[in-house]
Amino acid sequence: MIKLEGLFKSFGKGGVLKGLDLEVEKGESRVIIGGSGSGKSVILKHIIGIMKPDKGHVFIDGVDITVMKESSLYETRKKFGMLFQMAALFDSMNVWENIGFGLRRRRDLRPADIKEIAVDKLKMVGLVDVENLMPSELSGGMKKRVGLARAIAYEPEILLYDEPTTGLDPITADAINDLIVEMREKLRVTSVAITHDMSSAYKIAGRISMLYDGKIIGTGTPEEIRGTDNPYIRQFITGSATGPIKIEGVSDDRNIDRN
Numbered sequence: 001m002i003k004l005e006g007l008f009k010s011f012g013k014g015g016v017l018k019g020l021d022l023e024v025e026k027g028e029s030r031v032i033i034g035g036s037g038s039g040k041s042v043i044l045k046h047i048i049g050i051m052k053p054d055k056g057h058v059f060i061d062g063v064d065i066t067v068m069k070e071s072s073l074y075e076t077r078k079k080f081g082m083l084f085q086m087a088a089l090f091d092s093m094n095v096w097e098n099i100g101f102g103l104r105r106r107r108d109l110r111p112a113d114i115k116e117i118a119v120d121k122l123k124m125v126g127l128v129d130v131e132n133l134m135p136s137e138l139s140g141g142m143k144k145r146v147g148l149a150r151a152i153a154y155e156p157e158i159l160l161y162d163e164p165t166t167g168l169d170p171i172t173a174d175a176i177n178d179l180i181v182e183m184r185e186k187l188r189v190t191s192v193a194i195t196h197d198m199s200s201a202y203k204i205a206g207r208i209s210m211l212y213d214g215k216i217i218g219t220g221t222p223e224e225i226r227g228t229d230n231p232y233i234r235q236f237i238t239g240s241a242t243g244p245i246k247i248e249g250v251s252d253d254r255n256i257d258r259n
Contacts, residue, residue, distance in 0.1 A: 001026040001158065001190045002047055007056035009042055016042050017053070018214030029184050029191040031201045033236065034211035035245065040194035043211070044160050047192065048080050049073045060158075081151030081189075085163040087143040089135040089150075095122070096131040099150045121149040124186070125179060141172040148179065152187065159183065161193035165200045177203045198237050202226070210236065212245070 002024040009017040016039040024030045034040050045051035046058050049065045057064050065076055089098045099121055100114035109117075119131050125145040135143060144164065151159060164180060165173035177200050184191050184204075195201055201208055202222045209219040210233050218230050228234055235243030 001028075001061060002192065003057075003059040004043070004046065005057045005059070007043075007046060007058070008054045009039075009046070009051070010054055015214055017046075017056075020056075020211075020215050022209060022216055024190060024192055026190055027188060029181075029204060029206040030193070031205035031208045032192065032194045032211055032216075033196060033198070033201055033208060034194075035196065035236070038211050039214060040211055041162060044082075044162060044192070044194060047158075048082065048160060049077060078154060079157045080160060081154060081156035081158070082160040083144070083147050083151045083162065083164055085166050087135075087147035089138075089143060089146060091135055093135075094131070095133050095135070095138075095146055098135070098146060099153050101150065103153055117153060118149065121153050122146070124152065124183075125149045139172075140168055141175065144168065144176050145179065148183065152183065155187075156189060158190045158192070159187075161191065161195075163195055163197075164193060165195065165197050170199075173197070173200065174203075176200075180204045198239075212236075 004020055004022040007017045007020040008015070020043070032040050032043060042051065046053060049058070049068070052066055058066050060076055060079065063076070065073060068076065090101070093101070096115045096118035099118035103109055103114045103117060115131065122128065122131060125148050127142065127145050127149070130138070130142065138146065161180065165176055168176060180191070180193070181204055183189070193204060205222055207219055207221055208225045209216045212232050218228060218233050220228065225233065225237060231244050235245050241247060
């Protein structure tokens with residue numbers, strides 16, 4: 001359903017994606033792991049078409065969106081729902097207005113219809129009687145759930161998750177992971193999530209891919225990733241400071257005279 005082929009993307013003099021290839025099958029739940037600043041969010045922006053590669057192709061359902069006109073791209077984006085890293089709710093709108101924001105472009109829907117859809121999606125993510133609350137009245141976990149309700153409001157074919165458990169305590173994060181799995185099973189959608197939270201990755205993924213130095217360096221099931229002998233993936237999943245992945249800004253010289 002999603003195919004990235006030979007993707008290159010640079011910002012200034014720095015190359016972020018360096019010939020990246022990735023294929024996600026219809027109905028699959030794929031998680032992309034990698035360090036901060038490695039380009040995981042850049043991949044999502046290419047998949048949804050808000051960023052174009054310097055070189056390479058992005059295929060959605062067999063159609064290359066990198067050569068699409070904006071009008072056609074707008075229609076393709078209706079296939080997507082996205083849960084943003086910090087939920088990205090509008091502070092000036094209440095919960096149901098946030099969920100229905102994208103639906104307002106559909107001229108056949110009245111405000112009452114939009115509110116009804118919002119309330120239904122809130123129930124799907126485990127929230128009731130919150131539709132008239134403001135974002136400032138919600139906890140972090142509730143904001144994530146509202147963000148997910150907004151992502152599924154259009155009944156998308158593909159759900160994208162940008163660091164879905166960032167900023168949450170471990171228990172709330174695990175509840176969000178359970179919800180992501182539940183949404184996949186209920187809605188039968190294709191899912192792509194980016195994260196550096198391995199607990200989340202293991203729970204929600206059918207397959208996990210690791211991004212390093214602008215390319216996917218390995219893909220496997222959670223069990224295969226846990227048992228990998230790739231030193232880069234092994235270092236990342238164990239969270240070790242020692243290994244081939246260097247910590248940016250930290251000298252390799254362990255014998256620096258600090259006096």
